[in-house]
Amino acid sequence: MKYLIASLATAICLVMVLALKSPKIAFTGETPISEVLLALGDSLPQHARPDATANQIQQGRDLVFKGRTVDPDGGKSKYISKFYTCTSCHSPVKEDPSVASFDPQARLEHAEKNNLKFLQGSTFYGIANRESWYNDDYDKKYGELVKPARNSLAESTQLCAKVCSSGRYLEDWELEAILAYFWNNQLTISDLNLSAKEKTNLESGTDREENLKLLKSKYAVKSPATFGDSPNRQGLGFEGIQGNPSNGKKIYELSCMSCHQDGGVSGIAFTKSKVDFQKFKRSIGKKTDYNLYDIVRKGTYAGQGKPRYMPLYPKERMSDQQLEDLRAYMEQEAN
Secondary structure (H helix, E strand, C coil): CHHHHHHHHHHHHHHHHHHHHCCCCCCCCCCEHHHHHHHCCCCCCCCCCCCCCHHHHHHHHHHHHHCCCECCCCCECCCCCCCCCHHHCCCCCCCCCCCCCCCHHHHHHHHHHCCCCCCCCCCCCCHHHCCCCCCCCHHHHHHHHHHHHHCCHHHHHHHHHHHHCCCCCCCHHHHHHHHHHHHHCCCEHHHHCCCHHHHHHHHHCCCHHHHHHHHHHCCCCCCCCCCCCCCCCCCCCCCCCCCCHHHHHHHHHHHHHHHCCCCCCCCCCCCCCHHHHHHHHHHCCCCCCCCHHHHHHCCCCCECCECCCCCCCCCCCCCHHHHHHHHHHHHHHHC
16 A cells, blocks of 8 residues: 555656646747747747847838838938849748748739739748748859858848849848848748647647657748759740640739839839730740740849849749740730
């Protein structure tokens, strides 16, 4: 009997110790995932700004959306770029139905449903939850500039400000403000599509290492970037792919015309006139800025007195199928 009581007491003590070591984790759907990661034993990244002020976050938002803000002296800051703002290429909101995968067609349908643009750059929503940037093939475009940027959100932001936007490097306070805005624009638990069982496991506070892996499997920690090629025979298009003009119309409206419009960031405005579509049709296979395949897959470069340029679309941002869809729409409208 004494042995039984002693064993029972030991078991109770063990349960209490385990409970102290693994306190329950409380969260709601609106909890930023960094808070849950921290509770599971992860550390904050270098770019984390949990103590950012409301003023810093607002300054960062202004810089992202408008390219300038109120500076520390109360005046107007200089524009980061005379040609672009961050949102010329990057959406500030959730743009993928699933934050764990990259499906350009699902993203296009989400853009149409939510009145969003279909842009080349990764969304800023959850960019602070990524662990690398300018990934994969971006070293083909930016070379050595990618090295410090790939594992640093701060350096990535500076690269984008100076080179991608044909602008200037950010001052320290501006960079701090943008990082504050990014940190305030995190993914939340509701974005991760956790099952009821997964939520229960997370809340229990046990198996923290496994739950940490689980949580990070529910969202992309990097944006893949695969640079595609034009078809070998542009006149025939991509082999085995039949274009869908109705899908191409969506791409033309949500992608091409998001920049190429009156008042847009491009100096060239597109219309839905037959003349414009005929120009695209005639340019297939030729060395011209209206060559649909080359302009999407290779883009253009700033320089030689042309600070405005066309960023390319990686295959994860526009697929070969979508490119054929866009061509099919343009050729349909050219006839």
